[in-house]
Amino acid sequence: MPDECIFCRIAAGEAPADVVYEDENFIAFRDILPQAPTHILVIPRMHIASSAELGRGQEQLAGGLIIIAKSLAEKEGMAHRGYRLVINCGSEGAQQVPHLHLHLIGGRQLSGALG
Amino acid sequence: MPDECIFCRIAAGEAPADVVYEDENFIAFRDILPQAPTHILVIPRMHIASSAELGRGQEQLAGGLIIIAKSLAEKEGMAHRGYRLVINCGSEGAQQVPHLHLHLIGGRQLSGALG
Numbered sequence: 001m002p003d004e005c006i007f008c009r010i011a012a013g014e015a016p017a018d019v020v021y022e023d024e025n026f027i028a029f030r031d032i033l034p035q036a037p038t039h040i041l042v043i044p045r046m047h048i049a050s051s052a053e054l055g056r057g058q059e060q061l062a063g064g065l066i067i068i069a070k071s072l073a074e075k076e077g078m079a080h081r082g083y084r085l086v087i088n089c090g091s092e093g094a095q096q097v098p099h100l101h102l103h104l105i106g107g108r109q110l111s112g113a114l115g
Numbered sequence: 116m117p118d119e120c121i122f123c124r125i126a127a128g129e130a131p132a133d134v135v136y137e138d139e140n141f142i143a144f145r146d147i148l149p150q151a152p153t154h155i156l157v158i159p160r161m162h163i164a165s166s167a168e169l170g171r172g173q174e175q176l177a178g179g180l181i182i183i184a185k186s187l188a189e190k191e192g193m194a195h196r197g198y199r200l201v202i203n204c205g206s207e208g209a210q211q212v213p214h215l216h217l218h219l220i221g222g223r224q225l226s227g228a229l230g
Contacts, residue, residue: 035229051185052194063178066202070166073204079167082205086229087181089188090197094227103229110230112209114150114201114220 007099011045020075025061026068028104037107038076038083042069048100051089065102078106122214126160135190140176141183143219152222153191153198157184163215166204180217193221 009015010029017029020040031039042065048054054062066085073083083106088095094115124130125144132144135155146154157180163169169177181200188198198221203210209230 051181051200052188054182054185056182059178059182060174061178062181063174063176066166066177066181067169067171067174070169073167078207080205082203082207082210084204084208084230085166085202087200088197088225088229089185089199090195092193092197092221092224093199094225095197096227105229106207109207110203110209112211113228113230114203114218115199115225115229 005047005097005099007041007043007097007101008047011043021068021072026064028068028072031103036105036110038073038078038104040069040072040076040104041101042072042104043099043101049098050095050100051087053100065100069102069104072104073106076104076106082106082110084110120162120212120214122156122158122212122216123162126158136183136187141179143183143187146218151220151225153188153193153219155184155187155191155219156216157187157219158214158216164213165210165215166202168215180215184217184219187219188221191219191221197221197225199225 010017021028028042086103125132134144136143143157201218
């Protein structure tokens with residue numbers, strides 16, 4: 001765990017966050033700068049810098065991000081209205097924190113423009 | 116396979132597409148209305164209407180979308196520059212085709228606005 005990684009610190013309970021889900025491998029919390037009524041980040045507890053660091057054999061971990069986000073969308077009452085899942089990677093992807101995270105965004109009509 | 120699903124027809128080789136990857140379970144092809152220099156859709160061959168239809172136990176399938184997109188980003192020369200992965204779900208998520216698909220978008224600086 002890199003000491004300077006804010007998401008590792010949240011996962012370790014050492015930095016505050018509005019946590020909405022956690023299990024052995026993942027934790028999810030609300031984005032502090034929400035872009036929509038619901039804006040949750042789902043992260044692996046393990047420090048993985050970005051999706052570029054994922055390899056063959058990590059499908060289960062990567063898919064866990066999606067399945068957890070899907071369940072959280074239901075809890076947020078967005079399953080039927082719809083929502084968006086986003087993983088930003090690197091500079092041109094506008095990734096803000098270098099710890100893999102999936103954005104769950106919804107609660108309003110989202111644009112068809114994806115960035 | 117719903118006969119009317121265009122992505123099922125592409126997966127079956129019955130509709131044209133600029134296919135960039137395929138294996139037993141997945142196929143990837145270029146979006147016909149690209150929003151960036153690289154805009155590829157990765158889909159499961161199996162008809163799943165959206166991420167809302169995914170369940171516990173389908174982490175491997177969901178994660179496959181991400182891992183394949185990550186590999187395609189490398190082939191497109193975007194791994195170091197960065198890119199974005201997006202799954203739109205339902206009406207408010209601006210999902211256009213009701214067959215689960217992951218957008219791989221890159222090749223230019225993407226906005227921090229996620230929709």
